[in-house]
Amino acid sequence: MLSLQHLTKSFGTMKAVDDVSFDVHHGEILGLIGQNGAGKTTTFRMILNFIEPDIGAITWNGAPFTQNQYDELGYLPEERGLFPKMTVENQIVYFAELRGMKRADVRREIPQWLSRFEVKAKATDKIKDLSKGNAQKIQLIATLIHQPKLVILDEPFSGLDPVNVGILREGIMTLKQQGAAIIYSDHNMDNVEQVSDQLVMLRSGQMVLHGTVDQVRQSFGRVKLTIESPLTAEELRAIPGVVTVVPHHQKLELTLADETVGRRVFELATKNGYIPEFNQQPPTLEEIFKLKAGEPNV
Template sequence: MLSLQHLTKSFGDMKAVDDVNFDLHHGEILGLIGQNGAGKTTTFRMILNFIEPDQGTVTWNDAPFTQKQYDELGYLPEERGLFPKMTVENQIIYFAELRGMKRAEIRREIPKWLSRFEVKAKPNDKIKDLSKGNAQKVQLIATLIHHPQLVILDEPFSGLDPVNVGILREGIMEIKKQGAAIIYSDHNMDNVEQVSDQLVMLRLGKMVLKGTVADVRQSFGRVKLSLESNLTAEEVQAIPGVISVVPHRQALEITLAEEAAGHRVFDLATKNGYIPEFNQQPPTLEEIFKMKAGEPNE
């Protein structure tokens, strides 16, 4: 288990990370989210011992990291670090040997990983000749090939098309099934919602959300409603407890002041019988992210 307790770091007068606490168990994925400058990368760097916290502790399985454990974890930085003139095979070998793997073992593993991630390249192709997506896959392979028990991924899906995002996501889920603890950052809340078991949101270095995706969403109440009926937007807007109504295709997207207002909408919409759609849900993670990001500074 990875455990961060009261982690704090300042740079001059700026407090980049302010009393961050969370635990991440084996076989779980934690999404660390927040705007640029929220403290995500600083948190990663303290976990990795690249920088020391001013206060607080980082432990792995209830003890401080050993150098051997640091050497064995998997880290994909936001700033990609491949060598353009190297071949795909030599690039992966280089990083895997740094993690303690033997060259013969790496060579046996490379074809399996290239196939798993559908890399459109041969082992002897140069990195500089790869597309951005394939180069990113190669770096993720180099991050995972030694089967780390802790994986830190900083924007792993950045700039990828939906097909490649899906391929990489499946690979990450496979590592999770094998028992790895995975922490990653992403600005795409759909990815976070689909992949994460729990999430932490930072804002100006402070934690403003923490919990499972379902619990975080439910804590805001079922105040988002999609309605397809014979009611007009004006009729729905007049219902007590309705904040806003936005037409969207055949439906009306409705924001409620409270969950109970949904009953009033439902009763009016169904007074003449069947309606095609009534779907009352909590806000999406993207909507919650925007709400929390837009809160005034304390």
């Protein structure tokens, strides 16, 4: 288990990370979200021992990291770092050897990894000749081929089409099933919601959300309502506690002041019987992200 306890890091007068604590268990994915500058990268760099915290501690399975244990870690940075003139094989071998793998073992495993991620390239192709998507797959393979027990993925799906996102997501889920602890960061909240067991949101270095995806969403109440009924938008807006009404195809999407308003909407919509749809849900993770990111600092 990775455990962060009361991490704090300042650069001059700017506090980049302010008393951040969370755990990531084996076989679990934690989504770390926040706007640019929220403190995610600084947190990653402290875990990776690139920089030291001013206050707090980082432990792996109950003890500080040893130098050898850093070979058990896989890191995919937001800034990609492939060498354009290298071949696919030599690039993967290079990174794997840095993590303690033997060259012969890496070369033996490369074909199955290229197949698993459906890389449209040969091992002898040069990185500079690959599409962006295939280059991104190569970097992810280089991050995972040594079977790390702790993985940090910073924007792994950036710029990929939905098909390739699905392929890479399956690879990450396989690693989770094998027992890896994974920290995953993305600005696409749909991706975060689909893969994360728990999430942490940072704003100005402070934790403002922490829990499972369901816990976080449910904490905001079932204030989003989609309805298809005889009621018009004007009639719905006239109901006390209905904050907004937005037409969406044949349906209307409502935001409620609180979830109890849904009962009144339901009673009015169904007074003459059956209606095609009434769906009351918590806000999506993207809506929560926008709400929390826009709150003033206190």
